[in-house]
Structure formats: structure tokens, C-alpha cells
Amino acid sequence: MASIADFARAPAPTYHMARPPKTGLMDWLTTVDHKKIGILYGLSGLFYLLVGGLEALLFRIQLAVPDNDFLTGEQFNGLVTMHATTMVFLAVMPIIAAISNYFIPLMIGARDVAFPRMNAFSFWTFLFGSLLLNSSFLFGGAPNAGWFGYAPLTGSQYSGSGIDFWWTGLAMLAISSMVAGVNFIVTILNMRAPGMTLMRMPVLVWMILVIQFLLAFSFPPITVGLILLGFDRTFGTVFYQVSMGGDPQLWQHLFWLFGHPEVYVLILPSMGIVSEILPVFTRRPLFGHHAVIFSGVAIGFMGFGVWGHHMFTVGMGPIADAAFASTTAIVGIPTGVKIFNWLGTLWGGKITFPTAMLFAVSFIPMFTIGGLSGVMHSSPPIDLQQHNSYFVVAHFHYVLVGGALQGLFAGVYFYLPKITGKLLSEKLGKVHFWVFLAGMNLTFFPQHFLGNHGMPRRIYTYPADAGWNTDNMLGTIGVILMATATLVMVYNILTSWKKGKPAGNDPWDASTLEWMTTSPPPVHNFDFTPVVLSERPLWDHKRTPGFEIPVPETSESIHMPSNSWRPMLISVCILLIMVGLLTHLWPLCIVAALGIVAGVYLWVTEPA
């Protein structure tokens, strides 16, 4: 019987690059290796998770007691705007990108992504965009018009330079996401190992594929919205000028045509992670594997037809309201299919509860709470009551914290041993889980009642006799608990990376290809070309008596792409264009644009 140890004993083939590999810092700055880029995304995402958490902690301190003056209204608005922008674009999306980058090629049995240099370009453009956005704190104040930046509040007559940093930074993130989307669509569709048919791909790969389509097709509308905003603020166009006939609804449509698919970008990968983890720790295949995949595709597809439910109070008219109400309610069906399938997987399984499984199981009820309040919002008359109240805040935090973030935490505990080769501490992991779960519910559950008792979103303080004191104090205590739990996780990651127990190739007795190679994997990922015969290739290898091991490709050296500084060069030029737009230094824009042309020429003529 073939065992996994046989693979490790196979003589390792060599690899070669067109140019000698770089070492140390230069290697990290010029890397095109999907694993290193994944680690860079992960570290950035973790950093911004702490930044976004700190911002939340500050404004929760302000809201802890009534009539507080810890922050001014201006500072509060800036922190709320940056908290949301940071968490959505700079924390959750990069952590998703980290998992996609590191694991997609491993899961489909590929050597790298389809376009390794484009992958590096996506990362640097993301990083520079995020730094540009956050540099607003140093130069004239953070953007403070809310993360959805409604016009005409973002116009130059109402908002300061923070909005310029906001639109230029987000435009860079949009470029990064669009390029990454194209890259991963090609990678997943075209780089699969022999036998890895589409329906044999892990559910996580499927969900990542769906969100790449969402990224590629939903970012252009907000890019256009941001361009129009930038032209209004920089070149005097009148798109959002009400006095010139401009209609604020234009921004809202462009923003939410992006914004709602974006919500599914945040949640679908976590659904994929949960779908990978549940089978491993219940020792049974995912219940309704194909139904889980198709429902994910359906959610992604319908995601483009529901944006109007963010705008019921705008007055789009009864026909639009009715259409968006029904599409929104219908999205609940494929979501329900997934929840049913997860429960079906748990049913009768031999369940064990390491930290990854705790987060994955707790994802189900927490996400369902958020999903149910979401279905409530699909009804326009109910939405009119709840709109702009803390009920909505409770809703989307159950989806994004209880759902997306808990799913990603599950992914951290499940997948990090493959990256570091070390197991995380289960003891600290369980502290993280229980403290975080308590903190999350303490903060967000009372907010349902706060909303129904009339507390609006985005107010920086409130009177003592409004009846909101207890729930707000609970919320602040909850945030302190969540922050503590997150720091425990960071400590856990850092200490385990240094001196954790060795994980081995396959610490969880899992079923997918990434556990077939070493932890961490070699530069070329696999010493042999994996051959896939089912949805659970590794279980086939481990459990089928007499199963043939594929012949390792030891005879030939594997060609891997070399380090390249072109991706960063082009990203820097894009950053300089944005800086030129911010400072109205037009020559800088022109020089940087020529730099991009030169960079692209160097790129295409560089030997791979």
C-alpha cells in the first residue's frame, strides 16, 4: 500500500532558473514565487487587521459611555471610514489573497500561477495603494465620508484631501484586484494537474475561482465611479455636482454594483475553507460536494443582481424595489443549501475539535445569524425601518466577523502548518477561539436591539437618557475581548513559527493535494506530477490498497521563473501617477506614465 512517506523518500529533482536566484531581502522584493507572495500578502493582511482593529477599539472607547469627548466627531468619522476601508480592502481581502496565492497552485497540482510576474505586480500595487491610503493620516487627515463614500459628501466643497488619498488608494487596489482576478482565473482553469477535472477541484478552489470572476467583473464599476470622483475633484467635471444636474444616485449604483459582489468576495472563500475543514475533522466526504460548488457559483452569479437592496431608501421606485427584493431573497436559497450540506457533513461524523474545526463549526451558526438578518433586509418595508440603524451594523458584522473572519481564522489554524512546517499551539488556539467568540457576540448581538431602539449608525456620541448605555458598554467590552484574542493569535503564530512542533507533510490526515508535498513545500511545489483520480486524491493514495504512485519526474530539471524587479518598477510608477494626481504635479504623471511604458518593454523582453 502506498503511503505518504514514499513520496517524501523519492529522490528530489532539481530546478533551475534563467538567472541565479537572489537571496535575503532582495529575494523578497523581487520574488515571483506564489508561496512567497502569499506570505507577503498574509503578513500585510495581518498587519492591517491589527490596524483596523485598533481603529475600532478607539471609536468603541468613544462610544462606551454617553456624551463622551474622547474623540471629536471629525476624528470619529475618519476612524470609522478607515476601519471599514481597512478591514474590507486591506485585511480580509489580502488574507484571502494570501490563502489563494499560497494554496491554489498546491491544490490544483501546479508549479506556480499562470503569470508569476503579474502576481508580484498585484501584490506591490496592493501594498503601495494601501500605504498611500493610510498616509492620509499624516497628510491632512484621514478620509471621513464613510467607506461607501457617498456623493456629494465626497465632493471638494464638503470633504478635504483625505478623499483624494481615498480615491487614489482605492484605484490602485482596484487595479491590483483586477489583475489578480485575471491571473487566478487563468491559473485555475488552465494549470490543473492531469486528471484534476473541474468537478474534482477542492471546494475552496471553486470558491476562489468564483470570487476571481467577481473581482474581475465587479471592480470596473467602482473604478469608473472613483475615476468620475477623481475628475470631479481634480479636473472640475460635474458628475456629482447637484447644482449642475448631477445625480448622487449615479455613485450609489456604481458603488453598490461593485459593493455587493464584494461582500461575496469576502464570504465565499471562508465558505470554501469551512467546506475543506469539515470533511477532514468529521472523517467523511463533504455532503453534497457538487451542490456546495453549484450553490457557490449561484451565489456569485446572483451577486450581480442584488445591489439595489442597499438603496431601498433612495426611492428607486416600486418596480426596482420589488425586483431587488426578490433577487435578494432568492440569494438565501443557495446559501441555505450550503448550510444544509455542512450540517449533513457533520451528521454522523467522527468529529474531533482542534482549533481549526472549532472556528469552522462556529462559522455555521454565526454566519446563519447574519444571513437571517440579511434576508430580513430584503423586504423593503422592513429595510426602511432598519436602514442606517445599528441593526444593519449587527447584520453585516455577523456576516463579516462571525462569517468571513472566523472562516479565515479556521484557515490560519488549518493551513499555516503547511506554510511554516510547525503546528500552532492548540492551547492558545482555544483561548483565541473562546475569547473571540464571546467578544464578538458581546459586541454585535446587543447591536440588533440598539438598532431597533433607534440608535443610528455613524453618530460619534449619544445622550445618556436614550436607553443605549448598557448595550454600548457591552459592545466596547466585547471589542476589548476580540482585540485580546487576536493578539493571542498573533503571539501564537510568531512563537509557533519559531519553536512549534514539526507539522510533517500531512498533520490532519487530509484529502487534498497540498498535503501531499513537504511542509513547507519546495520551490517547485511537487517532486512529481500529481495524478488526480477523484475529489479526494490524497485519501486515494493513502487508503486504496495497491494504488500506484506516480513516477517522480527525476530525469529532468524543472524550469522555474526567475526573480524580477519589473513588477515593482511598474507598481512604483503607478504610485507616482497617483501622487502626481494628488499634488497636481502633472510632469510627474507624464514621467511616471513613460516609466510604465519602459517598464512594460523591459517586462516583455525579459527572459523567463
Next chain:
Amino acid sequence: MSVHAEAIEEGHGTGSLGVPNLKLAMWAFLGSECMFFGSLIGTYFFYHDHSLAGPLPKDVFSIGITSISTFLLLMSSLTMALGVDAMRRGKALRSRNFVWGTALLGLTFVGFQVFEFHHFVTEKGLTLATSLFGSSFYVMTGFHGAHVTVGVIWLSIVGWMIHKGHFGQEKAINVEVSGLYWHFVDIVWIVIFTFVYLLEFAK
């Protein structure tokens, strides 16, 4: 060489779908571009007839002149197709000439657009800040013009690479993919010319 070791060569392999990576990437990118131009053209029509100040589309458009530039851009798609076809059959010099010819036609189109913008601003008094029409017209057609310009630069480089002998028949995919982009930019203009220019005079 195994399927993916080959496909990793920056898009020159044919992967699991039997389509080269580069071509698949271009199609995905063009899908994204459809949403981009869809949003820009949608913005134009969202604000159609909403301008509070003149001049209006009918006052500025000159169908005669724009028809000429449109014809040139349409013909550039023909030369592009001939250039791709020549490269597939291994006729590198013929391909180079058609690719450079395409870039030249594209450059002429951009020249017409610069002339048109200049004429609108100086003669007709339509600027970015005049009205919703001015804002949405210039930004929409300006971004299309920028795409044509990028295409001109790209095709010039492609022609140069053929000229230098870097792109032969085995790398015909590079010419083909630039052709995909070029045809797309052309199609966007057909939409803009039909719905933005011609329909103004349909009533």
C-alpha cells in the same frame, strides 16, 4: 515536459482547457473591460438630456468627420486580422507591415480625436466643466482614446519585436492577443459611434 511545467512559461503553453494562458487571460481581461466601458457608457446615458447648460450633442457632433475616423478605425481591424493571419502562416515581414499599418491607422484615429476635442473646446465652448454632457462625453471618449493609444504603443512594440526577429511563427500568439485587444477597442468604438453619435440624429 509536463503540462504545467510548459504552461508556466508565462502563458506560452496550452493548459488544461487547450487554450494558451495568454489568450485566456486576454479574454478574462476583456470581460473586465466590458464592465469598465459599460459603466462609462452607462454613465453617459444616465445623464443623457440631463445637462442644464448647452451646447448639446446635436450642436457639436459632426457626423461627416467622425464617420471618416470611424471608417479608418474599422479598417484597422482588417489590417490587424491580416497581420495575425500572416504571422500564423510564418510571413513575418508581411505581418510586421500590417501590424505597423494598424498602429498608424490607430494613430490617425487618435489624431482625429485630438482635433475633435480641440474643436469642441475652442469653437463650440464645450469643456469638461460645462455640463453633464461635457463631463460624461469627454471622460467616456477620452478613456476610449487612451485605450487606442495604449493599443498603438503595444502594436508598435509588437511590430518592432517582429522586425527584430523576436516574434516568429512559434510566438504568433503574441500578435494574436494584441489583435484581440485591438478588435475589442474597435468594437467599443462601434458602440459609442452608433449609440452616442448616430442616434442623436435618428429622430
